[in-house]
Amino acid sequence: MLVLLMGRKPETMLQLVTGLEQTDLKFATGTSINDLKDAFSVEFPAAVIMGAGLPLEVRLSIIKYVFEHSKSTTVHMKDWASGSSGMLPFVTGIVQGLFAKTDE
Numbered sequence: 001m002l003v004l005l006m007g008r009k010p011e012t013m014l015q016l017v018t019g020l021e022q023t024d025l026k027f028a029t030g031t032s033i034n035d036l037k038d039a040f041s042v043e044f045p046a047a048v049i050m051g052a053g054l055p056l057e058v059r060l061s062i063i064k065y066v067f068e069h070s071k072s073t074t075v076h077m078k079d080w081a082s083g084s085s086g087m088l089p090f091v092t093g094i095v096q097g098l099f100a101k102t103d104e
Helices: 010-019 033-042 056-069 084-103
Strands: 002-006 026-030 047-050 074-077
Touching: 002 010, 002 033, 002 084, 010 026, 010 084, 026 033, 033 056, 047 056, 047 084, 056 074
Parallel strands: 002 026, 002 047, 047 074
Antiparallel strands: none
């Protein structure tokens, strides 16, 4: 199962992947709509998780693309107020939810 992490800074997204517990999930990262399209051309992600640092127009184009191309990919957007330190707990919660969903 693939999870796509989208954010403003590539190095931050890579650090995030390093901070996640080892799971059976595959993680890909991106910063643009083109990165999203590239990921979709290889494998439909189970989830797309976006940081708040992406410009609003980029986030909206990501949502639109996902909903036009997949009936099973979920989209999650982190709040602005929790800052960059809130991204790891946010992603961890979503990943735990994905595993709970597959265990049912």
